[in-house]
Amino acid sequence: MSIAVEFQDVVKRFPNATENAVDHVSFQIQEKEMITILGTSGCGKTTLMKMVNRLYDPTSGEIHVFGENIQKTDPVQLRRKIGYVIQQVGLFPHMTVEKNIAVVPEILGWDAERIHTRVTELLELVNLNPEQYRNRYPAQLSGGQQQRVGLARALAAGPSLMLLDEPFGAIDAINRTKLQDELLKIHERAGLTCMFVTHDVTEALKLGTRIMIMNQGKIQQFDTAKQILEYPANEYVASLLQSVQEGLNFFR
Incomplete structure (x- = not known):
């Protein structure tokens, strides 16, 4: 290794x-x-x-x-x-969940279909229903949900x-324990x-x-x-x- x-x-x-x-x-x-x-x-x-x-x-x-x-x-x-996640999450309040996750892929020039597919994969990975959450804004999420989106955003471009x-x-x-378990799985x-x-x-x-x-x-x-x-x-x-x-x- x-x-x-x-x-x-x-x-x-x-x-x-x-x-x-x-x-x-x-x-x-x-x-x-x-x-x-x-x-x-x-x-x-x-x-x-x-x-x-x-x-x-x-x-x-x-x-x-x-x-x-x-x-x-x-x-x-x-x-x-390199993926980077901090305590304050740092989601852009004026962007939807999907747009927040797509920030780096858009910078890298990914096409819209590839970005949409990747957002779906990542929301499923962090246990957020894509159809339910992709068009929400950060203010409409709980702290634990925001942190899940932050994880998804950090993973978006496939960092090692x-x-x-x-x-x-x-x-x-309670949510901290759940997020720890999710992170171990991810x-x-x-x-x-x-x-x-x-x-x-x-x-x-x-x-x-x-x-x-x-x-x-x-x-x-x-x-x-x-x-x-x-x-x-x-x-x-x-x-x-x-x-x-x-x-x-x-x-x-």
Whole structure:
């Protein structure tokens, strides 16, 4: 299996900052993995992910996506090949669901019939009835439905890599669980490589084929859920896991 994403001694320091937001980070993600990136606010997880599609450029080090050094790639062309989903969804309020999903395919010059067919496929994939939802506007959708449309839009041009930045953070617990389950199914069916940022330990453990735990810009542990639960690398990792266990014990 080939390497989808590779960081080689990557540093990111913002102007006037006294510390690195991402501090000499190196790792590899294999093709078709679902990597969850876990940590508290300010740990560097979102900064790390935003460097993958060049929303931020590294201060030093190299980032490779499917073997290509992205610093030598046009950022607009790079982003068209990478799906991106954020918590705020970012749907265009004046466009229908179909038009929102069709944004990138239209930019790429797809014909109308191909776009219509693709929108139908994607709405079915995210469990929204195409005939019922394609002509609705975002304001006519619930938060969970909007997030499903956001997922469909990110998948529209058939990216091999998906970046998801706390996409379910603003969704209620029941719909959040449903969306997690849908994402796992989509990941398996589409053969995607996914990087999923979250501050929710349970979500990270449920979704990740491997979990990257960050603190103060550094990777604390990067392993499977089983290994992390059984062999936490340090006190920080152990404390994260302990917080989940204490929450469960509260209800016993």
